[in-house]
Amino acid sequence: MLITNTEEIPGKNITTCLGIVSGSTVRAKHAGKDIMAGFKNLVGGELTAYTELLGEARDQAMERLKDQATQIGANAIVNIRFSTSSVAAGASEIYIYGTAVIIEDAQ
Amino acid sequence: MFDIAVFLSLISLGYFVGRYLEKRHYHSINTREQALIKVITTNTKRPLGTLGKVNKVELVTGNAVISVDYFKRVAAGLRKLFGGNLTTYETLVDRARREAILRLKESCQGATQIINLRIETSSISQGKSNQIGSVEVLAYATAIYADAPQAGKQATAE
Amino acid sequence: MKYQARLPEHNSNISHEHPLKEFALLLAGLAIIMAALYWALGLAVDYVVPMISPEKEQHWFKTMRIDKGASHWISQDNTISPYDSPIFESLRSCANIEVPLTLWQVDSDQPNAVALPGGDILLFSGLFDHAPSENGLAFILAHELAHFKHRDHLRSIGRGIVLMTVTGFISGDSAALASLLTPAGLATQAQYSQTLESAADALALEILNCHYGHVGGATEFFENMLKEQDSSAIAGIEQLNHYFSSHPETQARIDNIEQLRQQLGFDKGP
Numbered sequence: 001m002l003i004t005n006t007e008e009i010p011g012k013n014i015t016t017c018l019g020i021v022s023g024s025t026v027r028a029k030h031a032g033k034d035i036m037a038g039f040k041n042l043v044g045g046e047l048t049a050y051t052e053l054l055g056e057a058r059d060q061a062m063e064r065l066k067d068q069a070t071q072i073g074a075n076a077i078v079n080i081r082f083s084t085s086s087v088a089a090g091a092s093e094i095y096i097y098g099t100a101v102i103i104e105d106a107q
Numbered sequence: 108m109f110d111i112a113v114f115l116s117l118i119s120l121g122y123f124v125g126r127y128l129e130k131r132h133y134h135s136i137n138t139r140e141q142a143l144i145k146v147i148t149t150n151t152k153r154p155l156g157t158l159g160k161v162n163k164v165e166l167v168t169g170n171a172v173i174s175v176d177y178f179k180r181v182a183a184g185l186r187k188l189f190g191g192n193l194t195t196y197e198t199l200v201d202r203a204r205r206e207a208i209l210r211l212k213e214s215c216q217g218a219t220q221i222i223n224l225r226i227e228t229s230s231i232s233q234g235k236s237n238q239i240g241s242v243e244v245l246a247y248a249t250a251i252y253a254d255a256p257q258a259g260k261q262a263t264a265e
Numbered sequence: 266m267k268y269q270a271r272l273p274e275h276n277s278n279i280s281h282e283h284p285l286k287e288f289a290l291l292l293a294g295l296a297i298i299m300a301a302l303y304w305a306l307g308l309a310v311d312y313v314v315p316m317i318s319p320e321k322e323q324h325w326f327k328t329m330r331i332d333k334g335a336s337h338w339i340s341q342d343n344t345i346s347p348y349d350s351p352i353f354e355s356l357r358s359c360a361n362i363e364v365p366l367t368l369w370q371v372d373s374d375q376p377n378a379v380a381l382p383g384g385d386i387l388l389f390s391g392l393f394d395h396a397p398s399e400n401g402l403a404f405i406l407a408h409e410l411a412h413f414k415h416r417d418h419l420r421s422i423g424r425g426i427v428l429m430t431v432t433g434f435i436s437g438d439s440a441a442l443a444s445l446l447t448p449a450g451l452a453t454q455a456q457y458s459q460t461l462e463s464a465a466d467a468l469a470l471e472i473l474n475c476h477y478g479h480v481g482g483a484t485e486f487f488e489n490m491l492k493e494q495d496s497s498a499i500a501g502i503e504q505l506n507h508y509f510s511s512h513p514e515t516q517a518r519i520d521n522i523e524q525l526r527q528q529l530g531f532d533k534g535p
Contacts, residue, residue, distance in 0.1 A: 007151045017155055019270035020148055020224060022204065024278045026197050030190035031435075060192075064277045071273035079151050085228040087200060087242050088183060091193055095200070097226060099149045122285070140272055147268045156266050182284060185291040188435065194280035194287060201278045 001066045002076035002103065009078065012103040018074050022097040023065025026087055027057045034090050050092070057094040058082070065096045074100035117177045125176030129198060136205050143212045147220040148248070154220050159254035167221065167250045169211030173203040174241035200228065200242055207244040215250040224248040295435065302431050307457070310423035314416045319364040319384070322419065326383030330367075344372050348388055352403055352476065359475035360410040360468070368406075376490065380409045380418045395489040400482025400534070404469055407476075411468035417461045424457065466518075467525045474531045481534020483526070484519045491515045 002009065029037075033049040040047055069077050080098030087093040147155055175183070179195035186193050204226060215221065227245045280287075317325075348370035357366060366384045376391040386409045396402045412418055473480045526533065 007153065014266060016267045016269050017147075017149060019144075019268075020150060020208070021273075022226075022278065024197065024200055024204070026193040026200065028187045028190055028193055031188045033190070034187075067277040068273045071275060071277075072271040079149075081150065081225070083226065083228060085230060085242075087196055087228070087230050088187070088193065090187060091183075091196070093196075093200060093228070095204070095226065095228060097150065097224075099151055126284075137272075144270045144272065148270070155268055178284070178288075182288050182291070185288070185295060189291060189294060192280060194282065195284060197279045201276065 001069060001074075003062075003066075003080055003098070004076070004078050005080050005098075007079050009076065009103060011106055012076070013106045014076075014078070014101045014103050016102040018069075018072050018100040018102065020097060021065060021068045021072070021074070021077060021100040022095065023061040023063070023068060024093070024095040025057050025061045025064065026091055026093045027053060027060065028088070028091040029053050053092050054084075054094070057092045058096075061094040061096045065098070069100045072100060074102060076101050076103045118181060119178075121177030121179070121181075125178055128176075129202070132202055132206075136202065136209065139209050139213075140205065143209065146212055146218065148208075148212065148224060149220075149222055150224040150248075152223050154222055154251055157256050158219065158251065159256040161251060161253045163250075163252040165215070165250050165252075166247060167211055167215045167218075168245060168247045169207045169209065169214055170243060170245045171203050171206035171210060172241050172243045173199055173206065175199055196242075200244070203242050203244040204228070204246070207246040211246045211248060217252065218250040219253045220251045221248045222251065299431060299435060303427060306427040306431065307424055310420060310427060314419045314423060317416065317419060319362065319413075322382060322416075323364055323384050326381075329381075330383045330385060345369050345387070346372075350402070350406065352399065353406055355476055356403060356406055356410060356472055359472045360407070360414050362410060362414060366410075366413065376486070378405050378409050380412045382418055382422060384413075386410075386413070392486070395493075396486040398482050398485060400473075400477065401485035403476065404473055404480075404483045405486060407469035407472035408465050410472060411465040412461075414468060415461070415465060417465060420461070421458065462518075463521060466522050467529070470522070470525055470529060470531060474529070477534065479532035479534030480526055481532075484522050487515050487519045487522070491519070 002012075008014065029049050029052075037047045037049050065077065065080075077098040077100050080096055083095045083097075085093050085095070149155060175195065179199070182195045183193045186195075207226070208224070211224075212221065225247055227247075228242060229245075230242050346369070348368040350368055353366075353368055364384055366386060369385055369387050371387050371389050373389040374391045375389045376395045377389040378392060379387045381387065386406075388405070392405060393402070396405055470480050470483060473483060
């Protein structure tokens with residue numbers, strides 16, 4: 001599965017467009033890490049627990065996006081966009097969407 | 108004792124009614140998505156293929172605000188203690204997004220193509236206690252109303 | 266370029282596990298964590314409490330003592346007055362308690378008695394209806410003295426604080442969770458108190474025996490309670506509630522006291 005955030009892929013031709021696909025996830029860290037992050041907030045710096053959380057959430061959303069695209073027979077997703085919002089306090093919500101396409105090598 | 112009784116009745120009300128409503132909503136989403144499947148929708152900037160004479164281009168939007176039920180809120184509260192996927196909120200945002208996109212599509216019936224679709228999520232009514240009330244999704248895109256091209260290549264919906 | 270939209274068969278953006286299953290698992294996990302925390306901190310309380318001597322306790326809780334003038338902080342509706350009992354001092358020396366204790370009478374229909382930190386013992390006037398004889402009342406006094414001697418009043422305050430902290434910590438700002446956890450915690454605490462009550466009854470029998478040479482009248486209060494429960498139409502509700510109450514069911518309590526008496530070999534009295 002080829003994933004890009006450009007509309008076209010250099011060296012490839014898009015033959016069929018399959019519509020919008022998306023992947024989303026809502027994840028949280030356990031309460032202990034939330035408390036540690038609260039303490040870290042006093043001195044500033046990187047909140048590794050939350051960096052990790054966002055990474056995990058993004059990976060999972062990406063997996064789900066690929067899964068949706070595979071199901072409808074795509075071999076690439078172009079023009080993907082990430083969006084994040086805080087749906088619940090302390091939880092990370094990641095949404096990825098893009099256009100699923102079928103590509104072939106350009107002559 | 109009274110507290111427990113109130114809590115249990117609220118949570119079972121939330122669970123049974125919430126589950127029923129969610130099922131009904133998913134059913135409606137699925138049938139409407141099936142009905143609107145032929146409308147060409149992409150999030151790319153350029154229209155697909157070649158267009159004939161363009162009659163109208165307009166900005167179209169669709170939004171939806173979906174709320175959680177009591178059971179989902181408590182379940183998510185428990186899940187936040189342990190970490191991991193807040194599964195009860197996943198259906199919430201999923202429903203809200205698909206509903207918003209469907210409303211966008213329904214608002215421009217007859218459009219040849221919908222391009223450059225963008226989706227924004229925000230949570231409103233997030234009160235003092237940090238408990239989520241609902242999630243709002245706004246979908247916006249450009250709808251193109253065009254005649255079929257004279258000859259040659261064309262974007263075909265199959 | 267063709268447009269050929271399809272819908273995915275399977276929605277991978279949501280979990281397909283049954284929500285109730287997940288909920289039950291999480292709740293069980295939480296119950297285990299809470300029980301473990303409560304157990305460990307409860308043990309810590311039990312460890313610390315015996316180190317607090319009655320003198321230290323009286324010093325620490327000096328500001329919380331009930332004075333004639335400041336009696337209203339404990340109860341808005343009921344008046345509190347000093348209670349004079351001719352046998353109390355003798356019972357106290359039988360219990361080997363060296364610090365001075367004060368008896369208070371609270372006007373209330375409830376048949377109840379409480380030992381407070383600092384050395385105040387409250388007798389609710391409903392007691393006197395159920396324990397009309399001197400021996401009957403002596404057992405109640407001895408029971409409260411036993412609680413004081415065993416430092417049970419400090420234990421229950423310590424455990425109460427632990428329970429509040431644990432529920433507060435876990436439920437955070439979620440009022441719904443707190444309303445679920447608090448009664449569960451109270452039930453656990455009630456179970457714990459029942460073992461303390463039994464131990465206090467045993468010491469109370471010893472105090473009675475020291476004072477009178479026999480333990481007659483020890484069960485008078487509970488027998489009267491039992492009679493009232495039988496005649497009461499809401500007896501069924503009482504039964505239901507007994508899991509949440511800190512005192513063992515009345516008949517079981519009488520049997521237990523009788524058993525303790527036989528074990529200790531005290532005279533049943535007149």
